Amino acid sequence: MRFTRREFLITAVKGAIVTALPMSAFKLLTPDEAMAAVKKTRVRWGFLVDTRKCVGCGFCVKACKLENEVPYDTPVTRTWVERYVILKDGKMLADTPMGARDGFTDQKVQEKVVNPKDIAKAFFVPKLCNHCERPPCVQVCPVGATYQTADGAVLVDRSWCIGCGYCIMACPYGARFFHPVYRTAEKCTFCYHRITKGLKTACVQACPFGARQIGNLKDPNDPVTITVLTKRVSVLKDEYGTKPQVYYLGLDENVR
Amino acid sequence: MHETYVHGLEWTVKELFTYPNEFIYWTIQIVMYPYLTGLVAGAFVLSSLYHVFGQKDLEDIAKFALVFSFALLLGAPMPLMLHLQHPERNFHVLVTPHFTSAISAFGIVFSFYTAVVATEIWFVYRKFFVEQVNELKNKEGLGNAIKRNIYRVLTLGAYDISPEALHKDEKVSKFLAGFGIPVACFLHGYAGFIFGSVKANALWMTPLMPVIFIMSAIVSGIALCLLTYIVIMEWQKMKIHRHARRHWHMTEEEVKGAEIDLVRKATKYLIGFMIAAITLELLDLIFRGYTAVKSWDILRSVIYGKDFRNIFILQYGIGNLLPFIMLLIPGVNLKRTVIALILVLFGVFMMRWNVVIGGQAFSLTFAGYMEYHMPLIPHNLETAKEGLVGALTVMILPFIFFYFFNKIIPSLRYK
Numbered sequence: 001m002r003f004t005r006r007e008f009l010i011t012a013v014k015g016a017i018v019t020a021l022p023m024s025a026f027k028l029l030t031p032d033e034a035m036a037a038v039k040k041t042r043v044r045w046g047f048l049v050d051t052r053k054c055v056g057c058g059f060c061v062k063a064c065k066l067e068n069e070v071p072y073d074t075p076v077t078r079t080w081v082e083r084y085v086i087l088k089d090g091k092m093l094a095d096t097p098m099g100a101r102d103g104f105t106d107q108k109v110q111e112k113v114v115n116p117k118d119i120a121k122a123f124f125v126p127k128l129c130n131h132c133e134r135p136p137c138v139q140v141c142p143v144g145a146t147y148q149t150a151d152g153a154v155l156v157d158r159s160w161c162i163g164c165g166y167c168i169m170a171c172p173y174g175a176r177f178f179h180p181v182y183r184t185a186e187k188c189t190f191c192y193h194r195i196t197k198g199l200k201t202a203c204v205q206a207c208p209f210g211a212r213q214i215g216n217l218k219d220p221n222d223p224v225t226i227t228v229l230t231k232r233v234s235v236l237k238d239e240y241g242t243k244p245q246v247y248y249l250g251l252d253e254n255v256r
Numbered sequence: 257m258h259e260t261y262v263h264g265l266e267w268t269v270k271e272l273f274t275y276p277n278e279f280i281y282w283t284i285q286i287v288m289y290p291y292l293t294g295l296v297a298g299a300f301v302l303s304s305l306y307h308v309f310g311q312k313d314l315e316d317i318a319k320f321a322l323v324f325s326f327a328l329l330l331g332a333p334m335p336l337m338l339h340l341q342h343p344e345r346n347f348h349v350l351v352t353p354h355f356t357s358a359i360s361a362f363g364i365v366f367s368f369y370t371a372v373v374a375t376e377i378w379f380v381y382r383k384f385f386v387e388q389v390n391e392l393k394n395k396e397g398l399g400n401a402i403k404r405n406i407y408r409v410l411t412l413g414a415y416d417i418s419p420e421a422l423h424k425d426e427k428v429s430k431f432l433a434g435f436g437i438p439v440a441c442f443l444h445g446y447a448g449f450i451f452g453s454v455k456a457n458a459l460w461m462t463p464l465m466p467v468i469f470i471m472s473a474i475v476s477g478i479a480l481c482l483l484t485y486i487v488i489m490e491w492q493k494m495k496i497h498r499h500a501r502r503h504w505h506m507t508e509e510e511v512k513g514a515e516i517d518l519v520r521k522a523t524k525y526l527i528g529f530m531i532a533a534i535t536l537e538l539l540d541l542i543f544r545g546y547t548a549v550k551s552w553d554i555l556r557s558v559i560y561g562k563d564f565r566n567i568f569i570l571q572y573g574i575g576n577l578l579p580f581i582m583l584l585i586p587g588v589n590l591k592r593t594v595i596a597l598i599l600v601l602f603g604v605f606m607m608r609w610n611v612v613i614g615g616q617a618f619s620l621t622f623a624g625y626m627e628y629h630m631p632l633i634p635h636n637l638e639t640a641k642e643g644l645v646g647a648l649t650v651m652i653l654p655f656i657f658f659y660f661f662n663k664i665i666p667s668l669r670y671k
């Protein structure tokens with residue numbers, strides 16, 4: 001049989017398609033990958049902070065430092081609580097001594113004694129990494145040591161981080177720092193080692209007032225999801241386009 | 257418990273409301289890094305002016321600028337190494353580059369640019385290498401033998417120095433000189449991108465950053481080349497002078513120092529690029545003030561308040577305006593040029609400082625400030641690396657490199 005070039009090409013293409021088809025079909029049906037795909041879409045960790053319930057005791061900060069072995073007496077911390085005092089003349093004062101590890105024991109704010117009569121409103125705002133949907137910290141890491149897991153947590157690989165600090169610069173929330181012992185980028189992990197085992201994060205567990213909650217935003221029956229969907233929630237600094245996944249109840253325009 | 261060290265705590269002074277994790281994380285070495293790559297790019301552009309644009313009167317300085325650029329280039333990774341918390345892991349950038357990051361390209365851009373410059377040097381000096389091999393053939397002594405072997409390796413076995421071959425060399429080096437300009441600009445422009453793309457930083461984030469960086473880079477590169485050229489040439493002249501006076505056999509005419517015509521010509525380019533750089537910087541400033549977005553209040557308080565001395569007096573005043581006037585007033589002589597060049601270099605350094613350190617002078621809360629106190633006398637590794645000692649090391653290193661390069665590939669002709 002003699003083949004013209006044209007015929008040969010047609011046969012070759014046909015052959016390629018015929019062999020490729022079942023391969024791709026097989027690929028689609030790989031049980032492992034199918035499982036992974038389902039898994040990928042089943043969990044998205046999210047966090048809910050109800051600032052109206054926070055009294056600034058700092059138990060969460062304490063618990064976090066101990067749980068995650070961030071040296072206790074250093075100012076750096078994975079989570080912290082801010083105190084805002086808005087005066088009647090509109091002036092805003094705020095502080096977070098030692099990240100509020102020991103709560104707020106001093107009446108002075110920013111070294112100033114404030115007369116209670118001058119205060120228009122005052123409140124506390126717990127902060128932590130927002131595990132952003134579009135995290136700039138992950139984007140800028142030159143070696144891929146900072147990454148996002150399929151379930152949305154943003155983590156750092158301590159064995160791979162070169163300590164350039166680019167991610168620290170890129171986070172608009174000040175959530176990152178260098179670990180005082182390992183000297184690698186460090187941040188809140190949503191206690192990944194706990195939540196993936198069905199436990200709550202250390203801070204959620206430590207909060208006596210239920211101001212903090214962790215949940216799965218992909219589960220419509222999760223209390224966090226229900227609140228996020230049905231209540232008026234907000235996030236921090238959405239103008240940066242980072243899509244934060246820590247939602248707040250009762251934020252104020254003064255909150256930074 | 258392990259020893260703890262909070263990076264940044266030692267040299268950061270915080271004021272008003274800042275987040276607990278905020279410190280000056282990017283310090284003097286991150287000022288030095290763009291300063292150095294800027295000098296590299298500038299020196300290369302200066303050398304290319306002769307090769308590509310046929311500026312014949314720049315011939316003398318072109319070769320020197322090329323070799324000097326190479327010396328600076330080899331010093332450029334140094335500040336990054338001193339900055340990293342884990343310098344021993346630097347190769348991670350090469351093995352797992354994460355390409356959405358501006359820094360990840362460093363390894364690739366840097367090696368590529370090094371290859372381009374090294375190749376150009378080779379083509380420019382090939383004839384010289386071959387000549388040296390031939391010349392040293394009949395000379396006695398171990399030193400000469402070693403030297404001859406070095407040159408033999410450097411020729412890479414290409415001994416053809418017929419006019420045709422040399423003509424080809426010239427063509428290739430001309431091409432490389434032209435090709436190197438965009439690469440050099442890329443190497444440095446991308447350093448600007450590292451800052452300009454950080455959206456979290458209100459001072460850094462502007463698309464003008466890479467362009468501003470390139471312009472000031474060329475300014476600093478030309479200034480440093482000119483300065484080094486003048487100093488070395490004049491020093492040679494002085495040396496020969498003294499020698500002549502002692503031995504009475506050399507007349508003054510035989511000794512030539514730096515050529516004022518060449519210096520004047522190069523200064524013209526310097527002024528041109530200076531104007532471009534300042535225009536862009538002012539445009540950026542005016543634009544920020546005019547659009548006055550959320551961050552402007554804190555930026556204004558930093559630019560016109562806390563950093564006023566650094567920005568308007570040291571950078572624009574002493575670093576730009578003063579040398580500008582000095583170079584424009586007719587009758588420029590060497591002495592005045594030297595002073596102006598030093599001021600220009602200082603001005604570009606201050607610009608880098610005001611970007612890197614100034615960008616961290618305010619808190620992400622927009623309600624507080626941070627101040628960097630550069631460690632002068634080190635008391636541990638960290639304060640040595642990220643203090644005055646580290647900065648000086650980084651600055652001196654390229655000159656040491658150049659000294660050794662110049663032994664093998666003399667780039668300055670002492671007439």
Ligand code: SF4
Pocket residue numbers: 128129130131132135136137138154170171172173174175176187242
């Ligand atoms: S809050 Fe900061 S560290 Fe956390 S994911 Fe967002 S950008 Fe990254």
Ligand code: SF4
Pocket residue numbers: 140141142143144145146156160161162163164165166167168184185
């Ligand atoms: S400090 Fe570490 S995690 Fe952060 S960008 Fe650099 S290498 Fe990546």
